[in-house]
Amino acid sequence: MSLRRFWQRKPKVLAAGGQADQGILVFANTSEVIRAEKVLRAEGWPIKVMGPPPGIQSGCDLVIQFPLMKKLELLRILTENRLSPLQAVPVTGPLLKPVDLFQVKDFGRYLMVRAANMKLTVDKETRMIVNVSGGGCPDVPYLAYQLVGQTLEAAPRPRDLGHTVCGYALQLAFEEMERLCSR
Amino acid sequence: MLAVVGTIPDEELPLVAGPVTVDGQFLVIQGHKVPISRGTAGLLAAAATCLEVLRKPAPFAFLVGDIGRGQGSSRLYEYLTLNLGRYQFSTLTFHYVLPIVDWHNRVLFAVQEMAERPRLIADAGFMYVAKMSGQAPEYDLFTPDAGELAFLADEEAPHPFYTRGFILHEDNQVPELIARAYAYDNAARHLLVKGQKDYVATKEGIVATIAEPVTEALEPIGGTGDSLTGIVSALIAAGFDIVLAAILAARVNRVAGYLAHPTPATNLREIVNQIPAALKLVLKEHHGKGK
Numbered sequence: 001m002s003l004r005r006f007w008q009r010k011p012k013v014l015a016a017g018g019q020a021d022q023g024i025l026v027f028a029n030t031s032e033v034i035r036a037e038k039v040l041r042a043e044g045w046p047i048k049v050m051g052p053p054p055g056i057q058s059g060c061d062l063v064i065q066f067p068l069m070k071k072l073e074l075l076r077i078l079t080e081n082r083l084s085p086l087q088a089v090p091v092t093g094p095l096l097k098p099v100d101l102f103q104v105k106d107f108g109r110y111l112m113v114r115a116a117n118m119k120l121t122v123d124k125e126t127r128m129i130v131n132v133s134g135g136g137c138p139d140v141p142y143l144a145y146q147l148v149g150q151t152l153e154a155a156p157r158p159r160d161l162g163h164t165v166c167g168y169a170l171q172l173a174f175e176e177m178e179r180l181c182s183r
Numbered sequence: 184m185l186a187v188v189g190t191i192p193d194e195e196l197p198l199v200a201g202p203v204t205v206d207g208q209f210l211v212i213q214g215h216k217v218p219i220s221r222g223t224a225g226l227l228a229a230a231a232t233c234l235e236v237l238r239k240p241a242p243f244a245f246l247v248g249d250i251g252r253g254q255g256s257s258r259l260y261e262y263l264t265l266n267l268g269r270y271q272f273s274t275l276t277f278h279y280v281l282p283i284v285d286w287h288n289r290v291l292f293a294v295q296e297m298a299e300r301p302r303l304i305a306d307a308g309f310m311y312v313a314k315m316s317g318q319a320p321e322y323d324l325f326t327p328d329a330g331e332l333a334f335l336a337d338e339e340a341p342h343p344f345y346t347r348g349f350i351l352h353e354d355n356q357v358p359e360l361i362a363r364a365y366a367y368d369n370a371a372r373h374l375l376v377k378g379q380k381d382y383v384a385t386k387e388g389i390v391a392t393i394a395e396p397v398t399e400a401l402e403p404i405g406g407t408g409d410s411l412t413g414i415v416s417a418l419i420a421a422g423f424d425i426v427l428a429a430i431l432a433a434r435v436n437r438v439a440g441y442l443a444h445p446t447p448a449t450n451l452r453e454i455v456n457q458i459p460a461a462l463k464l465v466l467k468e469h470h471g472k473g474k
Contacts, residue, residue, distance in 0.1 A: 051345045059282035072251030096345040110447040112403045117330045117343035121403035121447050128449035133405035136307035138279050139251020143190035163251030163342045
């Protein structure tokens with residue numbers, strides 16, 4: 001391997017977006033992002049979970065995009081909930097947009113929903129989760145162990161147990177499955 | 184010898200390094216029993232089963248408990264960085280590990296300190312971080328599914344969660360996605376793309392497709408990709424050429440799935456149980472063709 005090439009590779013610059021009045025909250029790990037999102041959404045904040053700009057990507061990341069003018073108020077709420085972001089800074093680079101497309105496959109008795117790289121399969125008759133597949137982060141086998149065999153109503157939410165971007169994707173698949181099964 | 188690096192969803196499991204054996208529904212490593220289920224345990228069960236049929240040494244594993252918090256993964260990265268240089272393996276497969284670019288690069292440096300460079304295989308989180316670090320061409324084989332292939336083909340996505348919509352996969356786009364992944368140096372030297380149809384590819388293009396038998400119910404079953412990575416790792420460690428190993432492994436995984444008569448609710452263990460019969464059948468078929 002060429003060592004020079006090894007270290008010269010940098011994340012590539014992404015397409016620009018209009019985010020001048022927006023800030024990002026950066027946390028130590030994805031678990032804290034997931035907790036903060038839950039707290040802020042419960043309070044009705046217009047936030048978005050996004051991918052970090054290239055300069056601060058480390059591997060398995062999420063950040064929270066928020067209205068920059070509301071920074072102090074938002075930080076106070078986070079502090080009250082024992083959440084301390086590492087940084088609350090203006091958006092300096094384009095953020096990555098999470099996958100928002102779902103793919104649904106009907107196996108007759110079973111229904112599978114895929115969100116990004118995560119798949120969730122439910123028995124339509126019993127509403128029981130029968131399989132979780134896809135993903136590559138270490139909480140995926142753990143989430144599979146916790147969810148499989150539970151009904152949609154009784155199962156823990158992936159958001160409450162997950163710690164990674166894959167766990168977050170599974171939460172999206174779970175929500176879409178709930179929506180489809182409530183029809 | 185094959186070595187496998189990965190995590191187990193049990194925070195009580197300390198970092199262990201040693202040979203792995205299969206005992207019923209468990210893997211046994213350094214006195215610890217690990218249930219065989221999807222993830223790295225499934226990969227190891229499939230690999231150990233194949234190696235036993237092939238009468239080759241049992242796989243060696245570097246495992247640690249991690250439920251996604253990352254502490255276990257960090258310990259594993261550190262251990263590999265400090266110790267990998269004193270081991271010798273013919274094949275080294277990286278699997279479920281929290282993707283952290285800086286640690287990944289250090290592990291790759293540690294691989295260079297090994298007396299002989301092993302064949303490097305990556306799947307799951309380690310494949311994600313290998314791509315994100317820009318080091319994909321250093322690997323001999325990646326085993327993505329169609330969605331993960333779209334991530335490899337998207338030169339800007341650091342994780343499959345951020346794959347851009349216009350690249351997001353449809354199975355009929357696989358050849359284009361393979362070409363795009365290679366065009367941006369985001370693929371290993373060989374790809375085994377698992378899906379409705381499995382593809383084996385190199386930078387020069389697709390060298391084989393494997394489409395039979397078709398068992399629709401395998402797609403939602405957690406771990407069928409892990410078993411495929413385990414089978415191909417075992418075959419490569421047993422001495423098969425990478426392209427041939429990938430073709431045979433895809434076929435073995437499909438036949439094992441078919442023999443298990445699965446539904447979308449089937450457990451991976453039922454498929455692993457069929458691997459010995461499937462492997463013997465596929466090898467017999469292969470040897471028959473060679474005559």
